Amino acid sequence: MNDTYLHKLADLDRLVHEPARLLILAYLSIVSEADFLFLLHETGLTRGNLSSHLSKLEEAGYVTIEKGYIGRKPHTLCKLTAAGRDALQTYRQMLKQALDL
Protein backbone atom coordinates (compact mmCIF):
# COMPACT_ATOMS: atom_id res chain seq x y z
CA MET A 1 0.00 0.00 0.00
CA ASN A 2 1.12 3.55 -0.66
CA ASP A 3 1.68 5.35 2.68
CA THR A 4 1.11 8.83 1.27
CA TYR A 5 -2.27 7.87 -0.06
CA LEU A 6 -3.06 5.70 2.95
CA HIS A 7 -2.86 8.71 5.23
CA LYS A 8 -5.33 10.45 2.98
CA LEU A 9 -7.94 7.83 3.87
CA ALA A 10 -8.67 9.95 6.93
CA ASP A 11 -9.77 12.68 4.52
CA LEU A 12 -12.38 10.50 2.82
CA ASP A 13 -15.73 12.20 2.44
CA ARG A 14 -17.70 10.59 5.28
CA LEU A 15 -20.95 11.47 3.63
CA VAL A 16 -20.03 9.30 0.64
CA HIS A 17 -18.21 6.66 2.71
CA GLU A 18 -21.35 5.48 4.50
CA PRO A 19 -22.36 2.23 2.68
CA ALA A 20 -26.03 3.05 2.17
CA ARG A 21 -25.30 6.51 0.78
CA LEU A 22 -22.49 5.10 -1.36
CA LEU A 23 -24.97 2.63 -2.87
CA ILE A 24 -27.51 5.39 -3.52
CA LEU A 25 -24.85 7.58 -5.16
CA ALA A 26 -23.58 4.63 -7.22
CA TYR A 27 -27.09 3.97 -8.56
CA LEU A 28 -27.73 7.60 -9.31
CA SER A 29 -24.37 7.82 -11.10
CA ILE A 30 -25.45 5.27 -13.72
CA VAL A 31 -28.89 6.73 -14.45
CA SER A 32 -30.08 10.13 -15.59
CA GLU A 33 -32.76 10.14 -12.92
CA ALA A 34 -34.56 7.65 -10.69
CA ASP A 35 -37.55 7.79 -8.41
CA PHE A 36 -37.83 6.87 -4.74
CA LEU A 37 -39.48 3.53 -5.46
CA PHE A 38 -36.70 2.46 -7.83
CA LEU A 39 -34.02 3.28 -5.25
CA LEU A 40 -36.04 1.50 -2.57
CA HIS A 41 -36.22 -1.72 -4.62
CA GLU A 42 -32.66 -1.64 -5.85
CA THR A 43 -30.86 -0.66 -2.64
CA GLY A 44 -32.93 -2.86 -0.34
CA LEU A 45 -33.03 -0.08 2.28
CA THR A 46 -36.09 0.55 4.39
CA ARG A 47 -38.26 3.55 3.45
CA GLY A 48 -37.22 5.51 6.51
CA ASN A 49 -33.52 4.85 5.95
CA LEU A 50 -33.65 5.74 2.28
CA SER A 51 -35.58 8.91 3.02
CA SER A 52 -33.11 9.94 5.72
CA HIS A 53 -30.03 9.26 3.55
CA LEU A 54 -31.54 11.11 0.59
CA SER A 55 -32.20 14.11 2.79
CA LYS A 56 -28.56 14.15 3.92
CA LEU A 57 -27.32 13.87 0.35
CA GLU A 58 -29.65 16.65 -0.70
CA GLU A 59 -28.44 18.90 2.12
CA ALA A 60 -24.86 18.34 0.96
CA GLY A 61 -25.86 19.29 -2.59
CA TYR A 62 -25.00 15.82 -3.94
CA VAL A 63 -28.50 15.03 -5.18
CA THR A 64 -31.50 17.08 -6.24
CA ILE A 65 -34.95 15.91 -5.25
CA GLU A 66 -38.05 16.94 -7.16
CA LYS A 67 -41.34 16.28 -5.46
CA GLY A 68 -44.43 16.02 -7.58
CA TYR A 69 -47.52 13.96 -8.15
CA ILE A 70 -48.52 11.33 -10.69
CA GLY A 71 -52.28 11.40 -10.48
CA ARG A 72 -52.98 11.58 -6.75
CA LYS A 73 -49.87 9.73 -5.75
CA PRO A 74 -46.77 11.59 -4.62
CA HIS A 75 -43.71 11.03 -6.72
CA THR A 76 -40.12 11.75 -5.68
CA LEU A 77 -37.54 12.03 -8.44
CA CYS A 78 -33.83 12.03 -7.60
CA LYS A 79 -30.85 13.13 -9.67
CA LEU A 80 -27.13 13.22 -9.00
CA THR A 81 -25.68 16.74 -9.16
CA ALA A 82 -22.29 17.64 -10.65
CA ALA A 83 -21.00 18.05 -7.08
CA GLY A 84 -22.31 14.58 -6.21
CA ARG A 85 -20.63 13.06 -9.26
CA ASP A 86 -17.34 14.78 -8.40
CA ALA A 87 -17.56 13.61 -4.78
CA LEU A 88 -18.14 10.01 -5.87
CA GLN A 89 -15.30 10.16 -8.40
CA THR A 90 -12.91 11.65 -5.84
CA TYR A 91 -13.91 8.98 -3.31
CA ARG A 92 -13.26 6.19 -5.82
CA GLN A 93 -9.87 7.61 -6.79
CA MET A 94 -8.75 8.05 -3.19
CA LEU A 95 -9.80 4.55 -2.26
CA LYS A 96 -8.13 3.06 -5.35
CA GLN A 97 -4.85 4.88 -4.73
CA ALA A 98 -4.78 4.09 -1.03
CA LEU A 99 -5.55 0.41 -1.39
CA ASP A 100 -3.66 -0.18 -4.67
CA LEU A 101 -6.88 -1.35 -6.35
Added chain:
Amino acid sequence: MKNQVDLRSLTQRLHRHFYLDGVVEGLAGLWLLMMSGYFLISLNIEGTLYFFYPLLLISLPLLLGPVTQAIKTHVTFPRIGYAKLPPPPAQGKRLRIAAILVGIGIILGLILDLFGTAQPGGAASNATGWLSLLPVLIGIAAAAGFFYTAVRHAITRFYLLGLFILLAAALSNSLTGEILPRLVIFMALAGSILLLSGLFTFISFLRRYPVDESEMEYHVS
Protein backbone atom coordinates in the same frame (compact mmCIF):
# COMPACT_ATOMS: atom_id res chain seq x y z
CA MET B 1 -29.36 -3.51 2.31
CA LYS B 2 -27.54 -4.76 -0.76
CA ASN B 3 -23.87 -4.14 0.01
CA GLN B 4 -22.26 -4.72 -3.37
CA VAL B 5 -21.22 -1.51 -5.11
CA ASP B 6 -19.97 -2.67 -8.48
CA LEU B 7 -20.89 -0.19 -11.20
CA ARG B 8 -20.84 -2.82 -13.95
CA SER B 9 -23.22 -5.16 -12.17
CA LEU B 10 -25.39 -2.20 -11.16
CA THR B 11 -25.62 -1.20 -14.83
CA GLN B 12 -26.59 -4.77 -15.75
CA ARG B 13 -29.25 -4.73 -13.03
CA LEU B 14 -30.55 -1.47 -14.43
CA HIS B 15 -30.96 -2.96 -17.91
CA ARG B 16 -32.54 -6.13 -16.50
CA HIS B 17 -34.96 -3.82 -14.72
CA PHE B 18 -36.18 -2.67 -18.15
CA TYR B 19 -36.98 -6.24 -19.28
CA LEU B 20 -38.33 -7.43 -15.93
CA ASP B 21 -41.99 -7.11 -16.95
CA GLY B 22 -41.78 -9.00 -20.28
CA VAL B 23 -43.70 -6.26 -22.09
CA VAL B 24 -41.20 -5.79 -24.92
CA GLU B 25 -40.94 -9.47 -25.88
CA GLY B 26 -44.72 -9.94 -25.50
CA LEU B 27 -45.51 -7.08 -27.88
CA ALA B 28 -42.82 -8.24 -30.33
CA GLY B 29 -44.48 -11.68 -30.28
CA LEU B 30 -47.89 -10.12 -30.85
CA TRP B 31 -46.54 -8.26 -33.89
CA LEU B 32 -45.05 -11.47 -35.34
CA LEU B 33 -48.40 -13.22 -34.88
CA MET B 34 -50.19 -10.35 -36.63
CA MET B 35 -47.72 -10.61 -39.54
CA SER B 36 -48.22 -14.36 -39.62
CA GLY B 37 -52.00 -13.86 -39.65
CA TYR B 38 -51.71 -11.36 -42.48
CA PHE B 39 -49.68 -13.73 -44.65
CA LEU B 40 -52.00 -16.62 -43.76
CA ILE B 41 -55.08 -14.62 -44.84
CA SER B 42 -53.37 -13.44 -48.01
CA LEU B 43 -52.62 -17.09 -48.84
CA ASN B 44 -56.24 -18.14 -48.51
CA ILE B 45 -58.30 -15.19 -49.64
CA GLU B 46 -58.34 -14.04 -53.21
CA GLY B 47 -58.03 -10.32 -53.71
CA THR B 48 -56.00 -7.65 -52.14
CA LEU B 49 -55.32 -6.86 -48.51
CA TYR B 50 -52.29 -4.82 -49.46
CA PHE B 51 -53.33 -1.73 -47.53
CA PHE B 52 -52.97 -3.68 -44.27
CA TYR B 53 -49.33 -4.37 -44.98
CA PRO B 54 -47.93 -0.84 -44.43
CA LEU B 55 -50.16 -0.57 -41.35
CA LEU B 56 -48.59 -3.71 -39.94
CA LEU B 57 -45.09 -2.44 -40.68
CA ILE B 58 -45.86 0.89 -38.99
CA SER B 59 -47.38 -0.88 -35.98
CA LEU B 60 -44.01 -2.37 -34.91
CA PRO B 61 -42.33 0.92 -33.89
CA LEU B 62 -45.64 2.00 -32.37
CA LEU B 63 -45.89 -1.17 -30.27
CA LEU B 64 -42.26 -1.04 -29.13
CA GLY B 65 -42.35 2.75 -28.61
CA PRO B 66 -45.44 4.57 -27.31
CA VAL B 67 -47.46 1.43 -26.44
CA THR B 68 -44.59 -0.07 -24.40
CA GLN B 69 -44.00 3.28 -22.70
CA ALA B 70 -47.70 3.62 -21.81
CA ILE B 71 -47.83 0.12 -20.29
CA LYS B 72 -44.66 0.77 -18.32
CA THR B 73 -45.95 4.13 -17.06
CA HIS B 74 -49.28 2.72 -15.87
CA VAL B 75 -48.30 -0.80 -14.80
CA THR B 76 -44.54 -1.23 -14.35
CA PHE B 77 -43.28 1.99 -12.76
CA PRO B 78 -45.91 2.07 -9.97
CA ARG B 79 -44.63 -1.38 -8.96
CA ILE B 80 -40.85 -1.26 -9.22
CA GLY B 81 -40.10 2.41 -9.73
CA TYR B 82 -38.75 4.41 -12.59
CA ALA B 83 -35.21 5.06 -13.74
CA LYS B 84 -34.10 6.76 -16.90
CA LEU B 85 -31.04 5.39 -18.64
CA PRO B 86 -28.40 7.98 -19.56
CA PRO B 87 -28.08 8.81 -23.27
CA PRO B 88 -25.32 6.77 -24.96
CA PRO B 89 -22.12 8.62 -26.01
CA ALA B 90 -22.62 10.54 -29.28
CA GLN B 91 -20.28 8.37 -31.38
CA GLY B 92 -21.63 5.09 -30.01
CA LYS B 93 -25.16 6.37 -30.51
CA ARG B 94 -24.56 7.15 -34.18
CA LEU B 95 -23.00 3.72 -34.79
CA ARG B 96 -25.86 1.97 -32.97
CA ILE B 97 -28.51 3.88 -34.94
CA ALA B 98 -26.68 3.11 -38.19
CA ALA B 99 -26.47 -0.61 -37.32
CA ILE B 100 -30.16 -0.73 -36.36
CA LEU B 101 -31.19 1.09 -39.56
CA VAL B 102 -29.08 -1.25 -41.73
CA GLY B 103 -30.59 -4.28 -39.96
CA ILE B 104 -34.15 -3.00 -40.33
CA GLY B 105 -33.44 -2.07 -43.95
CA ILE B 106 -32.17 -5.56 -44.79
CA ILE B 107 -35.13 -7.31 -43.13
CA LEU B 108 -37.72 -4.92 -44.59
CA GLY B 109 -36.03 -5.17 -47.98
CA LEU B 110 -36.28 -8.95 -47.85
CA ILE B 111 -39.92 -8.83 -46.75
CA LEU B 112 -40.83 -6.23 -49.37
CA ASP B 113 -38.97 -8.22 -52.02
CA LEU B 114 -41.00 -11.25 -51.05
CA PHE B 115 -44.14 -9.14 -51.06
CA GLY B 116 -43.35 -7.90 -54.57
CA THR B 117 -42.64 -11.33 -55.99
CA ALA B 118 -45.25 -13.42 -54.22
CA GLN B 119 -48.45 -14.37 -55.98
CA PRO B 120 -51.85 -15.27 -54.50
CA GLY B 121 -51.87 -18.91 -53.49
CA GLY B 122 -48.45 -18.84 -51.96
CA ALA B 123 -46.29 -19.13 -55.06
CA ALA B 124 -43.29 -16.88 -55.36
CA SER B 125 -43.20 -16.34 -59.10
CA ASN B 126 -39.64 -15.19 -59.52
CA ALA B 127 -38.21 -15.57 -56.09
CA THR B 128 -34.48 -16.15 -56.13
CA GLY B 129 -32.82 -18.96 -54.19
CA TRP B 130 -31.63 -16.79 -51.32
CA LEU B 131 -35.16 -15.50 -50.82
CA SER B 132 -36.25 -18.96 -49.75
CA LEU B 133 -33.90 -18.55 -46.79
CA LEU B 134 -35.93 -15.58 -45.54
CA PRO B 135 -37.26 -17.32 -42.38
CA VAL B 136 -33.73 -18.41 -41.49
CA LEU B 137 -32.30 -14.94 -42.10
CA ILE B 138 -34.99 -13.27 -39.99
CA GLY B 139 -34.58 -15.97 -37.34
CA ILE B 140 -30.80 -15.49 -37.17
CA ALA B 141 -31.19 -11.69 -36.94
CA ALA B 142 -33.80 -11.95 -34.18
CA ALA B 143 -31.88 -14.63 -32.26
CA ALA B 144 -28.67 -12.57 -32.52
CA GLY B 145 -30.52 -9.66 -30.93
CA PHE B 146 -31.71 -11.85 -28.06
CA PHE B 147 -28.28 -13.46 -27.53
CA TYR B 148 -26.57 -10.06 -27.56
CA THR B 149 -29.00 -8.69 -24.96
CA ALA B 150 -28.69 -11.87 -22.88
CA VAL B 151 -24.89 -11.67 -22.78
CA ARG B 152 -24.67 -7.90 -22.29
CA HIS B 153 -27.25 -7.62 -19.54
CA ALA B 154 -27.15 -11.17 -18.08
CA ILE B 155 -30.81 -11.95 -18.85
CA THR B 156 -31.05 -15.75 -18.76
CA ARG B 157 -34.47 -16.19 -20.40
CA PHE B 158 -33.26 -14.37 -23.54
CA TYR B 159 -30.83 -17.23 -24.24
CA LEU B 160 -33.81 -19.59 -24.32
CA LEU B 161 -35.85 -17.23 -26.50
CA GLY B 162 -32.96 -16.88 -28.97
CA LEU B 163 -32.59 -20.66 -29.06
CA PHE B 164 -36.33 -21.23 -29.62
CA ILE B 165 -36.39 -18.67 -32.43
CA LEU B 166 -33.45 -20.39 -34.11
CA LEU B 167 -35.26 -23.73 -33.77
CA ALA B 168 -38.42 -22.21 -35.28
CA ALA B 169 -36.36 -20.87 -38.19
CA ALA B 170 -34.65 -24.23 -38.70
CA LEU B 171 -37.98 -26.08 -38.58
CA SER B 172 -39.63 -23.78 -41.12
CA ASN B 173 -36.56 -24.05 -43.35
CA SER B 174 -36.66 -27.85 -43.24
CA LEU B 175 -40.21 -27.90 -44.60
CA THR B 176 -40.70 -28.22 -48.32
CA GLY B 177 -43.02 -26.09 -50.37
CA GLU B 178 -43.54 -22.41 -51.12
CA ILE B 179 -41.89 -19.72 -49.10
CA LEU B 180 -45.00 -17.90 -47.87
CA PRO B 181 -46.46 -20.87 -45.95
CA ARG B 182 -43.03 -21.50 -44.42
CA LEU B 183 -42.77 -17.86 -43.42
CA VAL B 184 -46.25 -18.07 -41.86
CA ILE B 185 -45.14 -21.09 -39.82
CA PHE B 186 -41.92 -19.40 -38.71
CA MET B 187 -43.67 -16.17 -37.67
CA ALA B 188 -46.45 -18.08 -35.90
CA LEU B 189 -43.95 -20.21 -33.94
CA ALA B 190 -41.58 -17.36 -33.07
CA GLY B 191 -44.48 -15.03 -32.27
CA SER B 192 -46.17 -17.61 -30.03
CA ILE B 193 -42.92 -18.26 -28.14
CA LEU B 194 -42.34 -14.55 -27.56
CA LEU B 195 -45.95 -13.81 -26.67
CA LEU B 196 -46.16 -16.73 -24.23
CA SER B 197 -42.85 -15.80 -22.63
CA GLY B 198 -43.96 -12.16 -22.40
CA LEU B 199 -47.34 -13.08 -20.87
CA PHE B 200 -45.83 -15.52 -18.39
CA THR B 201 -43.18 -12.97 -17.35
CA PHE B 202 -45.79 -10.20 -17.12
CA ILE B 203 -48.14 -12.27 -14.92
CA SER B 204 -45.24 -13.34 -12.68
CA PHE B 205 -44.19 -9.70 -12.48
CA LEU B 206 -47.69 -8.57 -11.44
CA ARG B 207 -47.81 -11.24 -8.73
CA ARG B 208 -44.34 -10.55 -7.45
CA TYR B 209 -44.58 -6.76 -7.37
CA PRO B 210 -47.89 -5.37 -6.13
CA VAL B 211 -48.60 -1.66 -6.64
CA ASP B 212 -46.81 0.40 -4.03
CA GLU B 213 -49.29 2.87 -2.55
CA SER B 214 -47.31 4.06 0.41
CA GLU B 215 -44.77 6.53 -0.87
CA MET B 216 -46.89 9.29 0.70
CA GLU B 217 -45.82 8.29 4.21
CA TYR B 218 -42.17 8.57 3.35
CA HIS B 219 -42.26 11.44 0.92
CA VAL B 220 -38.77 12.90 1.23
CA SER B 221 -38.86 16.24 2.99
